[in-house]
Amino acid sequence: MPKLGLTDWFAAGQAIVNGDLYRYGQGARHADRFERRFADMLGVRHALAVNSGTSALVAALSAAGVGPGDEVLVPAYTWMATAAAPVLVGAAPVLVDIDESLTIDPKAIERQITPYTRAIIPVHMINLPCDMDAIMAIARRRNLLVIEDACQAAGVTYKGKHCGAIGDMGAFSFNSFKNMNVGEGGAVATNDSILFARARNYHDLGAPIRGHEDTFNQAAFVGANMRITELHGAILNRQLSKLGPMMARLRVRRRIVADVLTQSGFKLAPHHDEASAASLVVLFDTAEQAADFARNPGVTRLLDSSKHVYTNWEAILARRTAHPKMNPWAWAHREITYEPDACLRTLDILGRACRVTLAQRFPTPVSRVMAHRLARSVRSI
Ligand SMILES: *Cc1c(COP(=O)(O)O)cnc(C)c1O
Numbered sequence: 001m002p003k004l005g006l007t008d009w010f011a012a013g014q015a016i017v018n019g020d021l022y023r024y025g026q027g028a029r030h031a032d033r034f035e036r037r038f039a040d041m042l043g044v045r046h047a048l049a050v051n052s053g054t055s056a057l058v059a060a061l062s063a064a065g066v067g068p069g070d071e072v073l074v075p076a077y078t079w080m081a082t083a084a085a086p087v088l089v090g091a092a093p094v095l096v097d098i099d100e101s102l103t104i105d106p107k108a109i110e111r112q113i114t115p116y117t118r119a120i121i122p123v124h125m126i127n128l129p130c131d132m133d134a135i136m137a138i139a140r141r142r143n144l145l146v147i148e149d150a151c152q153a154a155g156v157t158y159k160g161k162h163c164g165a166i167g168d169m170g171a172f173s174f175n176s177f178k179n180m181n182v183g184e185g186g187a188v189a190t191n192d193s194i195l196f197a198r199a200r201n202y203h204d205l206g207a208p209i210r211g212h213e214d215t216f217n218q219a220a221f222v223g224a225n226m227r228i229t230e231l232h233g234a235i236l237n238r239q240l241s242k243l244g245p246m247m248a249r250l251r252v253r254r255r256i257v258a259d260v261l262t263q264s265g266f267k268l269a270p271h272h273d274e275a276s277a278a279s280l281v282v283l284f285d286t287a288e289q290a291a292d293f294a295r296n297p298g299v300t301r302l303l304d305s306s307k308h309v310y311t312n313w314e315a316i317l318a319r320r321t322a323h324p325k326m327n328p329w330a331w332a333h334r335e336i337t338y339e340p341d342a343c344l345r346t347l348d349i350l351g352r353a354c355r356v357t358l359a360q361r362f363p364t365p366v367s368r369v370m371a372h373r374l375a376r377s378v379r380s381i
Contacts, residue, residue: 002181002246008238015234023049023230024210031233037240038187042165046196048188049233050203053151053173055226056186057085060147060169061119063188063198066091068331070118075104076310076343077302077350078123082149083316091118092332095310097345101270102126102281102302102353106134108345113138116333119145124153124163125308126355127179127250127279129272132158132166139167147171151186154179155247157276164189169199174232179246180239182232194218203227246360250278253358253367260371261356266378269353280356287351289378296377298357298370303350311340311347 015021015030023031031049039047050056066072072086076095083093096112099105104122120139122130130148139146146167150156153163154172156179164170169192172178174185188199197216201207205223228236254277258268261282269281281302284290294301306312317338319329329336356374359367 002179002239002242004181004235008235011234011238012231015230018230021229021231023227023233025230028230030230030237031228034233034236034240035187037237039189041240041243042162042170042189044165044170044189045191045193046189048196048199048203049228049236050186050188050226051228051232052184052226053149053171053175053178053186054081054085055203056151056171056173056188057081057121057147057149058088059199059202059226060171060188060190060195061085061089061091062202063190063195064119064145064147064169065198066118066145068328069116069333071114071116071332071336073104073109073112073117073120075121075123075125076346077102077308078125078149079151079308080313080316081151082121082123083310083313085121086119087316087321087328090326090328090331092328092336093316094336095338095342097343098349099270099345100283100349100353101131101272102128102349103130103272104135105345106131106138109135109138113142113144114334117142117144119147121147121149122167123149123151124156124158126281127153127156128269128281129153129156129158129163131272132161132163136166145169150189152178155243156278158273165191168192169195174236174239180236180243182235182239185228185232185236247278249360250358251276252364253360254278254280256364256367257356257358257371260368260375264375266375278358280358282354282356283349284352284354287348290352290354293354293374293378296374298359299374300355301351302353302355303347309347309350310338310343313338 068090070091097108148167148170150164151173170189172187203226208220
């Protein structure tokens with residue numbers, strides 16, 4: 001979301017001046033510093049920077065020991081990576097409906113739990129926090145792990161806590177479309193030192209030769225390479241400094257636009273922490289009304305953000321993996337399939353839901369003018 005600017009350019013220059021962009025190289029400090037600052041902001045003990053949000057989810061699931069035979073609950077409205085990550089560690093994703101808050105429905109979670117369910121991945125979509133109180137209560141009662149997908153919600157808070165810092169682990173993305181932007185990047189957050197050590201081992205197969213295994217007395221296992229560079233670390237430090245002010249601007253504009261639209265009779269999607277809301281979704285009675293409203297500039301009907309809807313996750317629906325034998329669905333304890341009509345409630349809600357841009361780069365009066373123009377664009381609601 002944020003554009004890169006001059007200060008990011010200077011930050012990149014600082015990393016280059018060192019003559020080596022390797023994060024474990026001599027004089028390297030940017031990636032380490034980012035991890036410390038990001039963990040402090042979130043209020044968690046550990047943060048691990050990785051090379052993407054998908055890597056963050058895979059590293060988190062691997063750290064938690066999720067694998068073959070396990071089922072992982074994911075919402076039917078999210079970027080496909082949330083459903084792909086369990087597959088990449090050998091587990092099977094199980095689709096769960098969202099509710100009108102556009103996030104995973106806790107009641108629908110209960111209906112999808114089987115004896116094989118190991119974890120829930122609630123996704124804080126488009127800066128909208130999930131109903132974490134309800135989700136954590138279910139997880140505790142049913143002994144399930146919670147790995148928050150906060151890829152679209154860095155800096156978003158839920159009842160005073162940061163999204164991604166509430167469950168057992170949190171995953172973040174820093175690709176070009178997210179709240180912090182370094183082209184590609186991600187992070188894992190957790191309070192659990194063992195989970196952190198395992199995530200760090202998974203993200204860097206060379207972790208043992210860096211002395212990492214000594215710290216938490218964990219036997220090394222075979223990992224991958226998801227390491228971030230100093231260049232990314234340096235720019236992430238800049239992006240992190242800009243995150244707080246950006247979220248503050250979004251919250252102010254959200255309040256202004258919400259006031260104008262509700263006074264004009266619009267129905268806003270329920271929000272799990274209205275007081276700190278940083279994005280806004282309008283709900284209509286019919287899909288046609290929503291499609292009409294989405295003709296306005298700055299408005300998107302969520303059903304048309306196609307790749308985020310399960311019906312468009314072709315490889316998942318077909319249960320197709322790179323190698324036919326490395327197929328988690330063959331290892332599941334029961335037949336798990338994905339019919340296009342599996343989550344009709346999700347499709348119905350997304351068809352009636354429109355996201356309204358909050359224009360955080362413009363002065364606040366622009367948001368007010370835009371909101372009034374939007375309100376006038378609909379004759380009767
Ligand atoms: C972006 C995103 C991811 C994956 O992040 P990448 O950095 O693109 O790998 C995962 N989940 C959600 C909800 C996302 O928006």
